Amino acid sequence: MTHHPEETLVLVKPDGVRRRLTGEIIARIERKGYEIVDLRMFTPSRDLLVKHYEEHEGKPFFEPLVEFMGSGPVVALRVGGSRVVEGFRSLAGATEPTTAAPGTIRGDFGRDWGEGVQKNLVHGSDSTLSAERELKLWFG
Numbered sequence: 820m821t822h823h824p825e826e827t828l829v830l831v832k833p834d835g836v837r838r839r840l841t842g843e844i845i846a847r848i849e850r851k852g853y854e855i856v857d858l859r860m861f862t863p864s865r866d867l868l869v870k871h872y873e874e875h876e877g878k879p880f881f882e883p884l885v886e887f888m889g890s891g892p893v894v895a896l897r898v899g900g901s902r903v904v905e906g907f908r909s910l911a912g913a914t915e916p917t918t919a920a921p922g923t924i925r926g927d928f929g930r931d932w933g934e935g936v937q938k939n940l941v942h943g944s945d946s947t948l949s950a951e952r953e954l955k956l957w958f959g
């Protein structure tokens with residue numbers, strides 16, 4: 820396996836998979852020069868999601884978020900590249916799809932379904948420390 824200076828966890832969330840955007844999202848990651856190191860597709864268990872989102876436990880959107888994320892298959896990607904953690908977050912765009920910049924995944928494909936920021940297509944680790952923790956959770 821090629822050694823990368825940095826790796827991040829990307830998730831194509833259930834809304835991205837349902838809307839057939841997986842290919843488009845992977846294409847953008849590769850076009851940017853990042854490498855898909857590993858990939859899995861499955862419906863995540865509640866246990867995995869509670870661990871993944873542990874920093875949000877107790878917040879009002881926590882339960883709806885866990886339920887939504889477990890509502891169907893997600894595509895989990897181990898992505899490698901130079902400064903990929905920060906780089907993927909700039910590819911993804913701001914959390915809220917309606918105000919995310921055009922040219923970003925969320926800005927180009929995000930929709931306001933009247934459900935706020937929950938269905939924002941992708942997840943990307945927010946630091947190298949989170950990436951390490953999350954990659955262990957999703958890829959063991």
Ligand SMILES: Nc1ncnc2c1ncn2[C@@H]1O[C@H](COP(=O)(O)OP(=O)(O)OP(=O)(O)O)[C@@H](O)[C@H]1O
Nearest residue numbers: 880884913914935936937938939941942943944945
């Ligand atoms: N106020 C909210 N209402 C509903 N869902 C929310 C809210 N805030 C965050 N979320 C959901 O929780 C996820 C994690 O929130 P966080 O603040 O970590 O966003 P983020 O780091 O931009 O997104 P992600 O971690 O998914 O890349 C968001 O992507 C979104 O799906």
